[in-house]
Amino acid sequence: MAGWEGGDGDREVRTLNPSQTNPRLRYEFDRGSGYETEIRLTTALSALIPEDELLHSDHRFFQIVHLLTEYCWVAVHHCLCDLTEALDRGDTIAAGRLLVRCADTAALTVECLRVMANSLSQVSFLRMRDNLAGAASGLASPGSRNVRRAAHAVWAAFESAAADAGATPADLVEGTAPDTAATPRIAQLADVMVGLQRFDTQVLEWKQVHLNLVWQMLGGQPRAADEEDEGAPGRPRSMRGRSISDLERLAVRPLFPKLWLQNTAVYRAMSAVAPEEEAA
Known part of the structure; x- marks a missing residue:
């Protein structure tokens, strides 16, 4: 799942790429804003495959x-x-x-x-x-x-x-x-x-x-078939x-x-x- 790290005050902020060593390249979310809460953004982003489980x-x-x-x-x-x-x-x-x-x-x-x-x-x-x-x-x-x-x-x-x-x-x-x-x-x-x-x-x-x-x-x-395709399985x-x-x-x-x-x-x-x- 997405990583957690300290945020503003006592709130923990989630990241989509917690293994990223450059703090400026981390994608942070779940900051408790009204915007994120209203559109259920945290839930939607949680559906993404964790970075360390990506196949490609x-x-x-x-x-x-x-x-x-x-x-x-x-x-x-x-x-x-x-x-x-x-x-x-x-x-x-x-x-x-x-x-x-x-x-x-x-x-x-x-x-x-x-x-x-x-x-x-x-x-x-x-x-x-x-x-x-x-x-x-x-x-x-x-x-x-x-x-x-x-x-x-x-x-x-x-x-x-x-x-x-x-x-x-x-x-x-x-x-x-x-x-x-x-x-x-x-x-x-x-x-x-x-x-x-x-x-x-x-x-x-x-x-x-x-x-x-x-x-x-x-x-x-x-329409792109040629003679070699005629014997294809x-x-x-x-x-x-x-x-x-x-x-x-x-x-x-x-x-x-x-x-x-x-x-x-x-x-x-x-x-x-x-x-x-x-x-x-």
């Missing part, structure tokens, strides 16, 4: 990036719960604001992945991976799983709100047009629909960046033994599939050849 020089970085991501998913999940309640009570203004927060928070998870991709080498990752717990697979993340489950509740609430307003999917699409004649209620629901897709797009971006990170660290990029696998093809499949699975089906329907309707042109 990048181990703490690896853990922190994943913890940040999981905290973000918790925040997104909490926001989705509030969003469901807002839609249930017909508060489309609050729903739109909550969706901005959902998308922006989900964007932080993408940045976490980019930081890792930009600074963690493949050699460093693979050496560290050999010593990680056997089942420490990102596919077991509770954050992304709970967000996916909450999204079902959000979509049910959204469909119910649209039905209560007497709005069809086509009405909502029309409500996004610059010159729409939609009622304020339907226009607001149309904005919520756009917000749902922006949020879903952000989550899909996280999945795509994560997949690219896996290809970077484990290999197996499907199999594609790279997760720490739970699952093929990365599972991850590739999940990387394109949206939270709100009906939204994306509507995009396709609108494109086909607006791009259809006129009957007289088809006859000609």
